[in-house]
Amino acid sequence: MSDCPKCVSKTVYDPPQTVYEDYYHPQHVEVVQTVEVVRRHHCVPVYHHVTVCTTKDVYSDDFEGGYRGAARSAGAQRRR
Template identity: 50%
Template sequence: MAYRNNCYGCPPVSPTMTAPAQQVVQNVYHPTVVPVVHPVNIVKKHHCVPVYQHCTVVTVTDEMANVSNYKSRKNRRRARSK
């Protein structure tokens, strides 16, 4: 039985050669907790904002009714009834 090492049917070469070993590095990572502090400075800015407050000024005036008008009405009623 003939040994075929390729598709052309060439015989194997003697002696068998061995290449130097290659080193393959496989990196494996493990999580390590590293505390990181993020300082935050809070600045409160105070602003004056105009807010309109509507006030109503009410003026009350008292007026005396003309007494003569009342009497004239009274006189008219008497005049009609007569």
């Protein structure tokens, strides 16, 4: 660029531009969320073993006479 006396300097303006400066501030917003608690009850088998005892008398045919399972006293007589 040369300084020529015939070239007069000029100023040209562009249209203005808007520049935004954004500032953010916290705003308290309460959000309510309902939580439903469902209590589910379940039957679960818990085994309790019960022992049943039975007693049975079994007599063999080795006894003579009619005295089955009973002890004879010393004075008892045998039947024939």
